Every structure is written in C-alpha cells, then in structure tokens.
Amino acid sequence: ILNVEQSPQSLHVQEGDSTNFTCSFPSSNFYALHWYRWETAKSPEALFVMTLNGDEKKKGRISATLNTKEGYSYLYIKGSQPEDSATYLCAFRNNNFNKFYFGSGTKLNVKP
Amino acid sequence: ETGVTQTPRHLVMGMTNKKSLKCEQHLGHNAMYWYKQSAKKPLELMFVYNFKEQTENNSVPSRFSPECPNSSHLFLHLHTLQPEDSALYLCASSQGVDRHSNQPQHFGDGTRLSIL
Numbered sequence: 001i002l003n004v005e006q007s008p009q010s011l012h013v014q015e016g017d018s019t020n021f022t023c024s025f026p027s028s029n030f031y032a033l034h035w036y037r038w039e040t041a042k043s044p045e046a047l048f049v050m051t052l053n054g055d056e057k058k059k060g061r062i063s064a065t066l067n068t069k070e071g072y073s074y075l076y077i078k079g080s081q082p083e084d085s086a087t088y089l090c091a092f093r094n095n096n097f098n099k100f101y102f103g104s105g106t107k108l109n110v111k112p
Numbered sequence: 113e114t115g116v117t118q119t120p121r122h123l124v125m126g127m128t129n130k131k132s133l134k135c136e137q138h139l140g141h142n143a144m145y146w147y148k149q150s151a152k153k154p155l156e157l158m159f160v161y162n163f164k165e166q167t168e169n170n171s172v173p174s175r176f177s178p179e180c181p182n183s184s185h186l187f188l189h190l191h192t193l194q195p196e197d198s199a200l201y202l203c204a205s206s207q208g209v210d211r212h213s214n215q216p217q218h219f220g221d222g223t224r225l226s227i228l
Contacts, residue, residue: 004154032214043116043202046216089155091217098168098209100145100217102155 002026004092006103013080014111020076021106023090027071034091035064035075038105044089047075080110115139118203118220125193126228133188133223135203143209144186145217146178147202155202161186162209193227200224 005024013019025033032051036044048057053068061078077084087105094101116137125131137144146158160168161180175197177189186203204217 034216036216036219041221043219043221044217046218049214049216051214091155093214098160098162099170100157102157104152104154 002092002094002101004090004101004103006088006090006106008106009104010107010109012109012111015080015082017080017110018076018078019080019108020074021088021108023073023075023092023103025071025073025090025092025101026094027069029094029096030068030071030092031095032093033066033068033073034093034100035073036089036091037086038089039086047088075106077108080108082110082112084108085110116203116205116218116220118201118223120223121221122224122226124226124228125190127193127195129193130189130191132190133201133203133225135186135188135220137184137186137203137205137218139205139218141205141207141218142183143206144180144183145204145206146186146188147204149200149202149222150196151199159188160209167209190225193225195227198225198227 035047038044050066055066063076066073087107089105091100091102119134143162147155158172159178179187200222202222203220206217207215
C-alpha cells in the first residue's frame, strides 16, 4: 500500500488571507503529481500536472511547487476568495502508469 | 459541462438487486477509470481500461463487474452488494495510461450509491 498524505485535513481562513497546504508522497519511482480542486456537488477539476523536480506551476492566484527527492508538493493560494472554498486533492503517479494514488484532501473554507 | 457524464446521480438498492452505473466521455480519450470514495477515505482506484482493455483491477470484489464496450463508454455492473459498498462512485477519463500520456484525469459528477 502506497501512502499519500495531505495536511492539514481542513483549513478555515478569512477572505484575503494567503494559505498553503502540503502533499507528501513516496520519493521513489516518481512519475507525476497531480493536483485537483473538488467543489461540493461538482466533479474534481484538474489544476496542475507536475513531473520535474523543482517544477513550479501557476494558475491565477494558485501555484504549486514540487520536490521529488524529498517527496512533497506545496499548493499556495494567494489572497483567498470565498469561491476558493473546496477540497484540494493531490494524486501521485508512479512508474506503474495505470495507478493513481490519491490523498484524503485538504478542505478549505474561506469566510467572507 | 465536464465532458464526462455519469448516470444515475443517485441510486438506492437492496443487497439482492442488480443494477448498473453508466459513464460516457465526449473528450476522445482512450483511458477510463472507476473510483470509489467512502466516507472520510481517499479516492480509491477500482478499475482502469485503456483502449477498451482492462489494465488494472485493484483487488475489487467480484460483485463489482466492469464493462467497457468502446473507448467512450464504461459501465459498472453491481450485484449482491453489501452495506459497506455504499459510497460515491466516480468515473474518470484521460488521454491514455502509457509513458507518454501524462495528462490529467477528467471526472464525472459521480453516482451516490446507498445499499439498504
């Protein structure tokens, strides 16, 4: 069984705050790390696919970094807005290309 | 519109019933997936199909039987389920699962299944 850990489990911030959370994964046999955003009653939506150590990706106010040697990725949200409220999932893909291993997610609640 | 459509959205069934979940993707993808999400657990991969061939069965009990007649359609046939099978079942698709296909997955909205 392969462990993908996300922390914190949940986060409550005020509108305008910046926040970040962590995804930890095995550092061996790394192939890719995916981030998804999952709003209640909707389907998970892809944010980033990260493949290279040191990768940094950005989409509007959301950015992510990747460290494959130590097995972690950070997701940052700058100036959180209520519409950012969602569960943020990471998924680790190793050299067995068929498989994706998901973390339990970080549930973000942004208060107006 | 996500490009991946799942029906039904909700399903309540008894343990002796037989039902099927349906997934359809309009994205031209070659790989399709079934996931299960139980309460307070991470998404758990169940099955993977690539070009209609099953390439992964993650030790799923035989009471779950997948079927992929073509690259656009995926079914999950359910028979003699247990109460612990109550969960959200998500379908996803992606371009492919080989070394050169590192594209994200596109998910449907899921079927919320309750076993009485």
